[in-house]
Amino acid sequence: MGNGIRMVAFDGDDTLWRSQDYFDAAQLEFEQIVGGYVDVTDARVSERLYAFEKANLAWFGYGVKGxxxxxxxxxxxxxxxxxxxxxxxxxxGLAKDLLRHPVELxxxxxxxxxxxxxxxxVVLITKGDLFHQEAKxxxxxxxxxxxxxxxxxEKDPATYARLLEEFGIAAGxxxxVGNSLRSDIAPVLSLGGWGVHMPYHTTWSHENEASIDAGSxxxxSVHSPAGLPEAVAAISALADA
Structure with missing residues (x-):
């Protein structure tokens, strides 16, 4: 192992195991419930639900309960x-079903x-409800x-900076490694660290609110777990140089 990269961290949800698929299914069921009262399209149900979710992050945090x-x-x-x-x-009941869903790697x-x-x-850095994430x-x-x-x-520059200090390593x-540009990649790059983006086929709107130069x-970027070791090795070679 070279002197450059000393630690590789992995996200949990939609990087190690499936997650967003279950949330998407729950939202569809929610829209069916609300659809018994209003026209889902005219009422902009999906858009308005996301507005509540985003506004409530400061109160309830991430995860099923929020x-x-x-x-x-x-x-x-x-x-x-x-x-x-x-x-x-x-x-x-939708929430309870989400909390009971199996962990599928x-x-x-x-x-x-x-x-x-x-x-x-290697370390695991994941966000969300403590009990649910511990169970996963x-x-x-x-x-x-x-x-x-x-x-x-939360996964922001301040959180990563605190963890790096605890780990006793520099950002470089x-x-x-993660599926979310907003939570996994952008904050680490802003500190001078490195990222491997492995997009998942579906992503919560909030996690798409980031813009990164794909040529950084x-x-x-990899399309499946099979590409991760090679991507990390390439970054390690650059860091050593």
Whole structure:
């Protein structure tokens, strides 16, 4: 292992295991519930739900519980307070189903993480509801691969800077692997670190609110876990140089 890259961090949701698919399915069911009261298109249900979710991040944070509370608040407003107790209960049921969904690893991800871990210290940095994320890590069967597991409330430059200080490494010695440009890549690049972007086929709108030069020498993009070891090796070679 060279003297450049000392640590590689992996995101959890939609990088190691499927997540957004379940949220998308829950939103479709939510729209069907609200559709019993209003025209979903005319009422801009999807757009208005996202507005509630975004506004509530400061209060509820990320994850299922914040989404459920935002759904209830949105349903009350969109239906003009006509949403029934039965339908509010159905929305709560959507949240419980999300919390119970199985952890399904992305194909090939364990081998990819293990290959990177053979050359570098690897850690897991994921955000969201503490209990839910702890359960996902436990059920994933991947915990043994990581030197440390960090569950944070936000992924921004301040959070990464704090973690780097705790890890005792410089940003230039750190690589972040994830599906979200906003949460996984942009903050790390802004600190002088490195990123490997592995897009997922569906992404929450909030995570798309970032713009990065695709040609940045500090970032690589891959389309599947199979490409991760090579991408990290290429970054490591640049860092060593």
């Amino acid at each position: 989404m459920a509370l935002s759904m209830i608040e949105a349903a009350v407003e969109i239906t003009g307070q006509r949403v029934s107790a039965t339908d509010v209960s159905r929305i709560v 992305l194909p090939g991800i364990r081998d990819a993480v293990a290959a990177v871990a053979a050359r570098h210290d 890590v436990r059920d994933s069967g991947l915990a043994d691969l990581f030197r440390r597991i960090e569950i944070v409330s 010695q750190f690589v972040m 020498e500090r970032m690589r």
